[in-house]
Structure formats: structure tokens, C-alpha cells
Amino acid sequence: xxxxxxxxxxxxxxxxxxCNKDKSDMLSGTDYKNDPALTTGERKVLxxxxxxxxxxxxxxxxxxxxWGMRDSAVYTWAGVSDASGTNGANWxxxxxxxxxxxxxxxxxxxxKANLTDYPLFTKRLKDAGIIQSSAAFCASAALSQQxxxxxxxxxxxxxxxxxxxxxxxxxxxxxxxxxxxxxxxDVDEVGKQYGYDESIPEYVAAxxxxxxxxxxxxxxxxxxxxxxxxxxxxxxxxxxxxKWTLPxxxxxxxxxxMPELNSxxxxxxxxxxxxxxxxxxxxxxxxxxxxxxxxxxPKTTGAFNRAELNxxxxxxxxxxxxxxxxxxxxLKNASGNYSYGHxxxxxxxxxxxxxxxxWAFFRNGNKFAFYVADGSVKSELPSDPDYPDGNWHALTGVxxxxxxxxxxxxxxxxxxxxxxxxxxxxxxxxxxxxxxxIGPFPEVFSTTWLxxxxxxxxxxxxxxPEEVIKTWAERTSINKSHPYYSKLIGxxxxxxxxxxxxxxxxxxxxxxxxxxxxxxxxxxxPSGYLYPxxxxxxxxxxxxxxxxxxxxxxxxxxxxxxxxLDGKTWPATYRDFPQxxx
Numbered sequence: 001x002x003x004x005x006x007x008x009x010x011x012x013x014x015x016x017x018x019c020n021k022d023k024s025d026m027l028s029g030t031d032y033k034n035d036p037a038l039t040t041g042e043r044k045v046l047x048x049x050x051x052x053x054x055x056x057x058x059x060x061x062x063x064x065x066x067w068g069m070r071d072s073a074v075y076t077w078a079g080v081s082d083a084s085g086t087n088g089a090n091w092x093x094x095x096x097x098x099x100x101x102x103x104x105x106x107x108x109x110x111x112k113a114n115l116t117d118y119p120l121f122t123k124r125l126k127d128a129g130i131i132q133s134s135a136a137f138c139a140s141a142a143l144s145q146q147x148x149x150x151x152x153x154x155x156x157x158x159x160x161x162x163x164x165x166x167x168x169x170x171x172x173x174x175x176x177x178x179x180x181x182x183x184x185x186d187v188d189e190v191g192k193q194y195g196y197d198e199s200i201p202e203y204v205a206a207x208x209x210x211x212x213x214x215x216x217x218x219x220x221x222x223x224x225x226x227x228x229x230x231x232x233x234x235x236x237x238x239x240x241x242x243k244w245t246l247p248x249x250x251x252x253x254x255x256x257x258m259p260e261l262n263s264x265x266x267x268x269x270x271x272x273x274x275x276x277x278x279x280x281x282x283x284x285x286x287x288x289x290x291x292x293x294x295x296x297x298p299k300t301t302g303a304f305n306r307a308e309l310n311x312x313x314x315x316x317x318x319x320x321x322x323x324x325x326x327x328x329x330x331l332k333n334a335s336g337n338y339s340y341g342h343x344x345x346x347x348x349x350x351x352x353x354x355x356x357x358x359w360a361f362f363r364n365g366n367k368f369a370f371y372v373a374d375g376s377v378k379s380e381l382p383s384d385p386d387y388p389d390g391n392w393h394a395l396t397g398v399x400x401x402x403x404x405x406x407x408x409x410x411x412x413x414x415x416x417x418x419x420x421x422x423x424x425x426x427x428x429x430x431x432x433x434x435x436x437x438i439g440p441f442p443e444v445f446s447t448t449w450l451x452x453x454x455x456x457x458x459x460x461x462x463x464x465p466e467e468v469i470k471t472w473a474e475r476t477s478i479n480k481s482h483p484y485y486s487k488l489i490g491x492x493x494x495x496x497x498x499x500x501x502x503x504x505x506x507x508x509x510x511x512x513x514x515x516x517x518x519x520x521x522x523x524x525x526p527s528g529y530l531y532p533x534x535x536x537x538x539x540x541x542x543x544x545x546x547x548x549x550x551x552x553x554x555x556x557x558x559x560x561x562x563x564x565l566d567g568k569t570w571p572a573t574y575r576d577f578p579q580x581x582x
Contacts, residue, residue, distance in 0.1 A: 041231030043555050045179045046172075046221060047547070048234070049094065050210050051087055051140075052188025054241035055079055055264030057198045063211035065218065066236065072272045074572045078279040079263035080255050080538035081240040082545075087188070090239035090263075090544050091143050095120045097548030097565040110146035120151040121548040122179055124563075130555050131178035137167045139185040152181065161186045165213045172220040179551075182217065184210055188242065196242025196259055233554045237265040239544055253479025255538050265542040267550055273573040280540040287392055287476055287532040288524035290497035292514060293331070294345060294439035295451040304449070305516035306439025307494075307502050314489065314510070315348050316431040317359060317372065317399055317406075321463035324397045326361065326438075327456040327476065328368075329525065330390055333448050338388045339365050341446030345454060346395075347371070350434040351443035354378070358432035360441070361395055363450070370397035370410035370418075374426040381410040381418035392527050394456075394473040400463040401427065413529050414473035416466060438494065438502070438512060453523065457502075459490035476532040496520075542570050 055077035058066060069075075082089040082100060084107055092105035096118040104112040115123075125131045135154035138144040144157045154171070158164045161184045168182045190206040198204055214236055221232060241262035251257045256279045296304030315322075326346050330338050340363040344352035347360025349371075357375040361368065366386035372379045387393060396411035406425040410418045438457060440450045456476050462484050472482060478491065490510055492502040497520050502512035534540070542550075549567035552559050559565060 041229055042178075044177075044230055044232050045551055045554065046217065046232060046234045047179065047181045047551070048214060048217065048236045049091075049181075049183045050187055050214075050236070050238050051183065051185040052191045052196065052240065052242050053207060053210065053238035053264065054196055054244075054259055054262045055238065056259075056262055057196070057203070057241075058207065058238075058264050060198045061204060061207060063208055065211045065215040066266065069234075069236070069266055069268050070276070071274050072270050072575075073266045073268040074272060074275040074277065074542070074570050075264070075266040075268075076277040076279075076541045077264050078256055078277075078541050079237070079265050079543045080541065081238075081261045081263045081543070083255075083261065085240055085243070085258075085260035087140070087185075087239055088142070091140075091147060091183075093545040093566075094237070094239060094547050095122075095147065097121060097545060097552075097563075097567045099545055099566045102564065102566070105147075108142070110142055113147055115147075115151070118564075120148065121551055122181075123151045124552075125179070125555055125557055128557055130557050133176045134179040134181070135171050135177045136181040136183075137164045137171070138181075138183040139164050140183060143183055148181075152179075153177075161210070161213060165216050168217055169220040172217070172224060175226065184213060186210065191242040196244045232269065233551070234268040235266065235547060235550070236268065237544060237547060238263040252481030257481075263544055265544070265547070267542070267570060267572065269572065271574050273575045275572065277541050277570070280534055280537050282531050283534055283537075283540075284526075284528075285532055285534055286524045286526050287530050288522075289455075289495040290520040290522050291453045291455055291495050292439075292518045293451070293521055294454055295331075295449060296440055296516065297447070297449050298440040298442050298444060302517055304440045305514070305518040306437055306441075307512035307514050308435040308437055309510055309512045311348070311436050311490075311510055313431065313433075314508070315436050315459055317427075318430055319401050319427045320461060321400050322398075323458075323460040323462060323464040323469075324359065324361070324370075325395065325456070325458040325460075325473070326454055327392055327394055327530070328361075329392045329453045329523075330363065330387075331451040331453070332390065333451060338390065339448075340450065341365075341444075341448040343444045343446075343448065343450040344371075344437075344441045345450050345452060346438050346457065347441070348434060348436040349373075349432050349441075352441060353443065356432075357429055358434065359397065359399070359430075361397065363452075368393065368395055368410075368412060370395070370408065372397075372399055372406065372408050372422065372430065374406070374422055375429045376426060377422045377424075379406070379408040379420040379422050381408060381420050383410065383412050383417045387412070392525060392530055394530070396464070396469050396473055398463050398469075401425075406430070411466075411469050411473065414470040436512075438492075453521075455494040457490070457492040457494055458488065460484060460487050461489045462487035474529060474531050476530055539568065543567075546570065 059077040088108040100106040104114040122134045134152040136152040187206040194202040244259040344360040344362040349358025352360045355373040355378040359372045366388040367383045369382040398409040400407045406422040491506040504510045546567035
């Protein structure tokens with residue numbers, strides 16, 4: 001027996017209406033009342049693909065037709081296409097609903113398509129008796145002949161985009177087709193020749209022309225003699241974007257900053273409520289992964305875990321501006337609370353006591369503290385207030401020479417908690433020959449040994465400004481969009497999950513060696529402060545691979561788990577319901 005997914009379809013019936021204002025059907029011009037009546041319109045699909053159109057460029061240009069569709073669409077400008085950045089792989093995903101790992105098309109070679117296990121959505125719909133007829137009009141011969149083939153009843157290759165429009169318009173004048181597919185490639189061809197960006201006049205002109213083609217299709221759809229008795233889902237999507245070098249300030253190092261993967265998608269029906277879907281920025285998810293618990297008696301061999309790095313003096317302060325950062329989660333001590341007698345847990349100093357030269361973060365009762373000393377004088381900054389909890393916290397220590405003084409600042413969770421200084425500092429003496437350590441230091445004040453997880457460790461060859469600290473302390477990873485990324489001299493996630501090292505993700509490749517009888521522990525902790533990196537966060541926006549799933553839902557075709565689709569549905573909210581047979 002087949003397993004069926006229970007999905008909230010895009011045509012879900014809304015039984016309560018909160019607004020009585022009339023709305024206008026942008027296609028037919030008919031005014032509908034907000035009456036919760038059932039619709040009897042026959043479901044149909046117009047699916048339009050514009051090759052090589054960057055979503056962010058369309059958003060910037062605001063072409064008339066697409067921009068006008070926003071009021072009645074579930075849509076995004078931030079879709080993410082297949083990582084290959086090829087037409088072939090994305091066409092296959094758009095028509096089968098599975099990614100290249102399953103359908104076999106990883107580049108432009110469509111002959112690899114496994115259409116036996118992962119057929120086109122039109123074949124599944126026809127086999128199920130959902131549709132009687134389908135038609136495809138393509139500017140690409142490879143798409144038409146190698147992928148679509150006999151999977152649509154009408155399948156034509158056209159020499160130009162204008163011919164694609166003319167043939168699609170002619171098909172829309174007929175009653176037969178339940179699904180009509182149209183593919184345009186002029187924009188992609190122009191992008192290959194001139195560049196994929198709104199700064200390129202030829203690319204802009206091609207997008208404007210494509211927008212006009214979509215407008216002609218909508219006009220033809222509106223003119224259908226039975227349009228009032230039909231219910232059309234109009235899908236307009238790019239299969240991919242195109243390569244372009246972004247300005248440094250616009251590249252955040254994620255897939256959303258890869259122009260070749262930047263697509264857009266519209267799911268349009270005149271009665272849909274506008275639902276723009278932006279790329280995810282700040283979503284509270286659990287901070288999770290695998291980390292080493294830093295704990296134990298550092299005086300007893302084999303009784304403690306820590307990480308050590310011989311940095312050859314690179315992390316000594318001397319006369320440099322520097323910033324030190326880490327995330328820490330304190331665990332309860334033997335007495336069942338979070339108070340510890342001054343154990344240091346990240347720093348470079350032989351003994352965090354008195355005015356021993358170097359720097360370190362340490363626990364001070366229920367407080368955190370930042371320590372810097374030149375061998376004669378120290379600046380010790382305890383946090384205020386206390387943090388008697390097992391939550392994750394972000395710690396930042398900043399040092400900045402100013403004349404003869406060394407200025408120090410300490411931040412917890414992006415907030416400045418204390419500032420200090422060392423007057424007449426002996427800059428040349430703010431050094432240590434000790435290894436830089438994460439975890440229990442060899443010298444401590446008491447027997448309340450450290451017990452904590454430490455992650456996301458960063459060292460900068462700059463004094464980060466307060467606003468930068470505030471913005472980035474809440475994040476659990478960094479990338480090239482950080483304004484001081486070029487000043488990063490050490491970066492360790494400390495979450496490899498296995499192995500004997502914390503790997504340095506900065507260009508300097510200074511790896512920490514793990515010491516002790518450590519294990520990698522799994523954790524998943526909600527946080528009221530942190531915004532952890534979101535796994536697979538490109539799936540939070542509509543992508544080309546989602547289109548078949550949306551079509552199945554629209555056509556009321558149950559989706560079997562055996563199909564192993566990779567897409568997801570994007571339900572719409574109706575703004576109103578027309579009266580039956582009106």
C-alpha cells in the first residue's frame with residue numbers, strides 16, 4: 001500500500017473571513033465578494049520558465065508585469081538554484097521535483113535523466129487521470145527533445161522567444177490543455193555575452209522584453225472563453241541566474257550571494273493574498289552540534305580536557321589592537337551551581353594571577369571576566385551583572401593602545417559591561433611564551449575546576465567597534481561579509497564533531513591540538529540571545545525544485561512518499577471566494 005503525504009494544499013478552503021472589502025481579479029476584472037463559498041473552477045496550470053534571470057535583478061528593475069503580479073502571489077526574489085549553476089540540472093529539478101543526486105542530471109547533459117524513477121510531473125498527473133492534455137513550447141531543443149520528449153502531448157521547439165509566445169498564446173486560445181509549459185532563453189543568451197547584472201543595458205533590455213512576453217501570455221489567458229469557469233495557477237520562475245562579481249559589501253559568503261544560483265519564483269492566482277518570502281536572516285533555532293566538554297583537574301595528568309596551540313607569539317598583544325571572542329556555556333559544578341573560583345578558559349598567559357603577563361577570559365564566581373597584564377600592572381574587568389546560568393553567552397575582549405596607555409573593554413552578549421586601562425603600559429612586556437589555551441589552564445586559584453563548552457573562537461588583529469561586536473556576537477559563525485574579515489587571524493568553530501584538533505578556518509591555518517580523555521558531545525540548546533547558523537537555510541524560500549510539489553497540490557494530486565520528492569509546498573491564503581457559477 002502506498003504511503004501518502006497529507007499536505008496543506010494551496011487551494012485549502014478558508015471558512016472564516018475577517019475583511020468585507022471587495023477585491024478585484026487582476027486577470028478578468030471581475031469583482032468578487034469575500035464570501036466563503038466553494039469554487040467549482042477547473043484547475044489548470046500555466047508554467048513559464050525564464051532562463052538566466054537573476055531574482056535580485058528583477059526586484060531592482062521592477063518590470064511592469066512581474067511587479068504587478070506581486071499583489072496576488074506567493075513569491076520570492078531569493079530562490080536558490082542547483083549548485084551546478086547549469087540550465088540542464090535546474091530544468092530537470094523543475095520538472096521532476098527531485099535534485100540531481102536522484103534524477104541524475106548534474107550539468108547540461110540531459111541524457112542522464114532517470115525519468116523511470118523520477119518522471120516529469122505531467123506524466124504522473126496524466127497517469128493518475130488528473131489531466132487529459134499538456135503542451136510544451138521551448139526555445140531550447142535539448143530541453144524539449146531530451147527531457148520533455150513524449151511526456152507532454154504537444155511538444156514544440158521554437159527558434160525564438162517570440163515564437164514561444166505566439167505558440168503559447170495560440171494554445172491558450174484552445175480548450176484542450178490542462179498544463180501549458182513555456183520556456184524562454186533570450187535573457188540567458190544575453191547574459192552569457194554581456195553579463196548578468198542590472199548595470200548591463202543589454203541584460204536589462206532582455207529582462208524587460210521577457211516581462212512583456214509574460215504579459216502577452218496573461219492577456220491571452222484572460223481572453224479564454226471559459227476563463228470564468230476555470231481556476232489557473234500561473235507559475236513564473238527563472239531556472240537560475242548567472243555569474244557576476246558582487247561588490248565586497250554585498251557578498252555575505254552564503255548561497256544567497258551567488259548570482260549564478262539566484263532565481264525567482266511566482267505562484268500566482270488572482271485571489272491569492274500577497275506573500276513575499278525573503279531570505280532568512282534572523283530565525284531563532286537551537287544552537288546545536290558536537291563539541292568537547294572542557295573540564296577537569298589540570299594538575300592531574302589525564303584528568304582534564306583542553307585544546308592547546310603554539311602560536312609562535314602571533315597572539316601576543318604588545319602594541320597591537322586586538323579583539324578576542326568566544327561562546328561559552330557553563331555547566332554546573334560539583335556543588336550543583338554555576339559559581340567557580342576563577343578558572344581561566346581562553347587566553348595566552350602562563351598563570352592567570354596577579355599581574356602575570358598576557359591575556360585571558362576567566363570565570364569569577366557567577367561572573368565572567370577579561371584580564372590583561374604587562375607583568376607589572378593588570379586590567380581585570382569582571383562582568384556586571386552576574387550570569388548564574390547554563391545558557392550560551394558571547395564574550396568579547398578588546399585591547400587598544402592609546403598613547404602610553406592600553407585601553408581595555410569587555411562585552412557580554414554584545415553589550416559593553418566594563419572598560420579599563422593600563423596606564424604607562426609596558427607594551428613590549430604584554431607577551432607570554434605559553435601556548436594559547438581553550439579549556440582548563442595549568443594554573444588556577446582553587447579546586448572548582450572548569451566545566452564548560454567553548455565554541456566559535458575568534459581572534460582579530462583589530463579593535464572591533466562596538467556596533468560590529470553587537471551585530472556579530474549573536475551569530476555563531478562568521479563569513480566574508482564581516483566588515484573586519486581581512487583582520488581575522490584565527491577562527492575556530494570548535495565543532496568539528498570528531499578528530500583531534502580544532503581546525504583554524506582563517507587563512508593562517510593554526511590548528512589547536514586536543515589534550516585529554518575527551519569525547520565529542522552532541523548538544524542542541526535553545527537560546528534567547530544567539531542566532532545560530534541555519535542548516536540548509538536556502539530551503540526557507542521557494543526554489544525551482546519545489547515547483548512540481550506545488551503543482552501536485554494545486555491539481556489535488558496526493559503525493560506518495562515513494563516518489564521521494566525533494567521539493568516542498570508553499571500554501572497560499574485566499575483573499576476572497578467567488579460565488580459558485582457566477
